[in-house]
Amino acid sequence: MAFRMHHIPVCPFSQRVEILLSLKGMSEAVEYNVVDITKPRPEFLLELTRGTTAMPVIELGARTPIKESMVILKMVEGMFPDPPIARTDPHEHALESILAEQQGAFVNAGYSMVMNRDEAKRETYRARILSIYRAMNDILVNYAPGKTFFFERFGWSEVIFTPMFQRFWFLEYYEGFALPSGAEYDRVRAWREACLAEPHAQQVSFEQIVKLYYDYALGAGNGALPEGRTRSTFVFEPDWPARPMPPKDKFGPPATDAELGLI
Numbered sequence: 001m002a003f004r005m006h007h008i009p010v011c012p013f014s015q016r017v018e019i020l021l022s023l024k025g026m027s028e029a030v031e032y033n034v035v036d037i038t039k040p041r042p043e044f045l046l047e048l049t050r051g052t053t054a055m056p057v058i059e060l061g062a063r064t065p066i067k068e069s070m071v072i073l074k075m076v077e078g079m080f081p082d083p084p085i086a087r088t089d090p091h092e093h094a095l096e097s098i099l100a101e102q103q104g105a106f107v108n109a110g111y112s113m114v115m116n117r118d119e120a121k122r123e124t125y126r127a128r129i130l131s132i133y134r135a136m137n138d139i140l141v142n143y144a145p146g147k148t149f150f151f152e153r154f155g156w157s158e159v160i161f162t163p164m165f166q167r168f169w170f171l172e173y174y175e176g177f178a179l180p181s182g183a184e185y186d187r188v189r190a191w192r193e194a195c196l197a198e199p200h201a202q203q204v205s206f207e208q209i210v211k212l213y214y215d216y217a218l219g220a221g222n223g224a225l226p227e228g229r230t231r232s233t234f235v236f237e238p239d240w241p242a243r244p245m246p247p248k249d250k251f252g253p254p255a256t257d258a259e260l261g262l263i
């Protein structure tokens with residue numbers, strides 16, 4: 001049976017599921033429906049999620065729909081066990097889960113950093129994401145048997161983090177953020193680079209992320225409209241390849257709909 005997953009455009013959480021299925025050679029097992037984040041949620045979607053608005057949610061025919069990307073990932077891994085992407089040995093899976101447990105803090109640190117509108121707090125956000133990178137570095141050093149990936153190949157923890165490494169290109173562009181040199185980041189730097197190079201995880205590009213997430217850099221998340229604008233950077237038309245790159249300086253004068261190529 002084909003399942004149906006609803007998600008917002010360039011959603012990193014649904015990309016996790018796409019990567020997992022792609023690694024399994026099962027990309028057709030799920031059909032995707034892109035929800036327009038700039039419009040109110042249709043009633044049928046609110047029913048699938050039991051009233052919450054966050055996507056993704058996956059429809060499974062007559063069975064109860066499932067939301068929360070980590071929950072969906074585990075279910076998909078169980079439904080399509082061959083080839084396994086998570087380690088099948090419980091102890092090995094526990095090892096990779098130690099790193100996976102950091103995903104929530106990491107997501108939060110990156111999104112709140114790009115959305116920060118207080119210039120005086122920039123350094124605070126930078127320090128916070130760096131402390132999480134150091135924690136991830138230590139977990140890799142202490143628990144990962146692999147040399148670049150956690151184990152010998154792109155696996156469970158890589159599926160979970162890669163979409164976030166790609167979204168955080170917006171930190172590079174709008175915050176001038178890069179992982180500093182220095183031994184305390186060496187292991188996580190190598191891991192991140194290997195994650196980004198994975199052929200099964202190329203669903204989005206740097207240019208696309210930077211153009212679509214400009215509104216986040218102005219503090220407007222989840223399809224909200226920044227002041228003085230009539231169109232979100234998440235609209236489907238005009239599509240992003242036709243639009244110019246947004247201004248890098250998020251504390252400078254905000255770009256208009258026209259300057260962003262949105263009208």
Ligand code: GAZ
Nearest residue numbers: 008013053054055056068069070107108111112221222
């Ligand atoms: N825990 C869920 C999962 O599936 O793992 C999270 C899903 C989620 O947050 N989905 C968001 C959504 O559908 C889009 S991605 N929103 C539309 C709506 O109407 O609710 C945004 C943040 C943030 C951290 C992450 C995100 C994000 O702040 O990526 O602020 C706006 C949203 C720390």
